[in-house]
Every structure is written in structure tokens, then in C-alpha cells.
């Protein structure tokens with residue numbers, strides 16, 4: 001197939017000339033329109049898929065990385081030509097913890113840039129009406145004030161352990177803004193805080209703090225361990241959003257938000273890692289001692305999103321942490337065999 005890449009064909013596809021304002025009309029998306037969720041098997045993508053199904057969307061499109069490698073530009077353009085999505089959420093990315101980001105920075109930069117550029121270019125060439133690009137809180141400068149406001153983007157140096165990933169995500173935000181400026185399409189970006197929930201990565205090496213704790217406390221309960229030792233002092237503050245809330249926020253933004261600036265998605269509240277450890281222990285039913293190895297590093301003292309913009313757009317988180325932890329533990333217990341390693 002021939003990919004549409006010239007400005008002329010893109011303008012025909014979008015029906016928009018360069019420099020026009022966006023054509024956004026707030027309100028429900030068409031439940032019968034083809035809707036592509038890129039990364040629909042991941043933590044975020046699968047939650048968005050469930051949400052869209054529950055909301056009555058009847059033409060959901062997904063492809064695994066084995067079926068469609070989003071790094072393959074020609075394949076991505078052919079996929080868009082065949083499926084003709086009207087809406088796209090880009091929740092596909094190479095994602096990992098500090099260790100993976102720090103060890104494989106070129107992969108995190110190059111893979112993510114290619115995935116984004118291919119999907120967004122194909123979406124533009126095919127005149128996709130609404131696109132939601134997902135980034136992450138690591139886009140903000142390492143020493144930015146807390147809570148993190150959207151306007152802090154590009155005001156300082158990034159955290160070096162994940163700067164390659166962050167630069168790819170920042171490029172994605174810029175690409176969305178550039179499409180808006182040049183073609184007037186009402187595309188948007190959202191930056192989630194730490195997410196957790198069904199479908200999370202519980203692997204001992206690749207997981208984030210919350211799923212790693214669930215695994216550790218569950219193993220301790222099953223083996224009857226007298227104590228569990230956590231890294232650091234337990235004093236750093238972190239924010240956690242259930243992925244079903246995230247999916248709800250994504251649909252809300254697609255139906256109600258139009259703006260150049262990306263939108264932070266979080267709860268707006270944080271807790272200490274120590275509090276989290278006690279809540280996780282309670283959720284799995286572990287009754288042993290909780291200890292701290294203070295010779296290990298703590299990481300950033302605080303990481304909290306400012307969610308004023310999201311609140312002003314009419315959305316707030318609903319799932320309390322204790323409830324979210326309970327259902328995540330249930331999911332983990334039911335999916336022991338199929339979890340990612």
C-alpha cells in the first residue's frame with residue numbers, strides 16, 4: 001500500500017488547512033464508530049478497552065504487538081488503511097521500571113519514538129478525529145516544585161535514570177500540539193500518575209512499587225514469614241490511581257476536553273510508602289512485622305500531580321486505595337499462572 005505522508009493528502013484526509021482552530025464539539029463520542037486502542041492488552045489499554053465495552057462502544061479495534069509491531073511504519077499505515085479508526089487512544093509503549101530504563105535507554109528512546117511517530121503520522125494521514133496520547137509524570141523536571149503542574153514541563157533537567165523515556169514522551173506531547181497547530185485537529189495528551197490494578201506487571205524485576213509489594217506480602221503470607229523488609233525509610237510520598245479510574249478519565253477527556261496543554265491525571269493526594277506497605281499488608285492479610293532497610297535509597301521525597309486542570313475539566317478519581325488494593329489482590333490471586341514474568 002502507499003502511505004499518505006504529504007501535506008496535500010493529509011489536508012485532504014483531515015479536511016483542515018494549516019493554522020485552523022480545532023473542530024471540537026464536547027459531548028458523547030459515537031458508540032458505533034471504529035475506535036482503535038493501541039496497546040489494548042497492557043495495564044492501561046486493557047482498562048480502557050473494558051471501559052469502552054461497558055460504555056457500549058461496538059467497534060473496538062486492537063492488535064497485539066505480535067500481530068502489529070507499531071515500530072513498523074508501513075505495517076502501521078496499512079493497518080490504519082484497513083481499519084479506518086475514527087478515534088485512537090495511544091496506550092502502547094515500551095514501559096519499564098528504573099532498572100530497565102537505566103539499563104536500556106536507547107531502546108526506551110528509539111522504540112517509543114518510533115511507535116508514537118508511526119501511530120500519530122498514520123492517524124493524521126487518515127484524518128482520525130480524536131487522538132489521546134498517554135505520557136507519564138517522568139516528563140517533569142527532577143527538581144520541580146510539588147505538586148507537579150502542567151506548566152512545569154521543560155523548565156528544568158530531567159531525572160537522568162529515565163530521561164530517554166521522558167524525552168520520547170515529551171516529543172509525543174509536542175507532536176500532538178503541532179498537529180493541533182498545523183491541522184486544527186482536536187487531539188489531546190494526558191499524563192497519568194502511578195497506576196495500579198488488574199493486568200499490572202507483578203514480575204520481581206520489572207514491576208513498579210505497588211504490584212511488587214503485593215507480590216512480596218502475598219509470598220510472605222503464604223510462607224508464614226515473620227517479617228517483610230522494604231527498601232528505604234518508608235517516608236517518601238507517592239500517589240496511586242486505580243487503572244479503572246484512569247480509563248474513566250481518558251473517556252471523560254475525549255468527550256469533554258480540548259486544549260493545547262496536556263492534562264495530569266491523578267488523585268491529587270499522596271501517602272507515605274510506609275502507609276502503603278501497611279495497606280498492602282492488610283489487603284493481602286499478612287500479619288507479620290513490617291521492617292525497613294534504611295541503608296537502601298529512598299528515591300525522590302515526593303511525587304504528586306497537581307490535578308486542578310483535570311478537576312476543572314469535570315473529573316475526579318472515585319476508587320479509594322483500600323478498595324482498589326483489595327480488587328487488585330483478588331486479580332493477582334486469580335491470575336498467578338498468567339502474570340508477566
Ligand SMILES: NC(=O)c1ccc[n+]([C@@H]2O[C@H](COP(=O)([O-])OP(=O)(O)OC[C@H]3O[C@@H](n4cnc5c(N)ncnc54)[C@H](OP(=O)(O)O)[C@@H]3O)[C@@H](O)[C@H]2O)c1
Pocket residue numbers: 038039040041042043044045063064065066068069070071090091092093094095115134135136137191192193194195196208
Ligand atoms: N503503568 C503505569 O503506572 C503508568 C503510569 C503513567 C503512565 N503510563 C503510560 O501508559 C501507557 C501504557 O502503559 P502500561 O502500564 O499499560 O504498559 P504495559 O502494561 O506494558 O502495556 C504496554 C502495551 O504496549 C504494547 N506494545 C509495546 N510495544 C509495542 C509494539 N512495538 N507494537 C505494538 N504494541 C506494543 C504492548 O502490547 P502486547 O501486550 O501485545 O505486547 C502492551 O499491551 C504508557 O505510555 C505509559 O507511559 C503508565
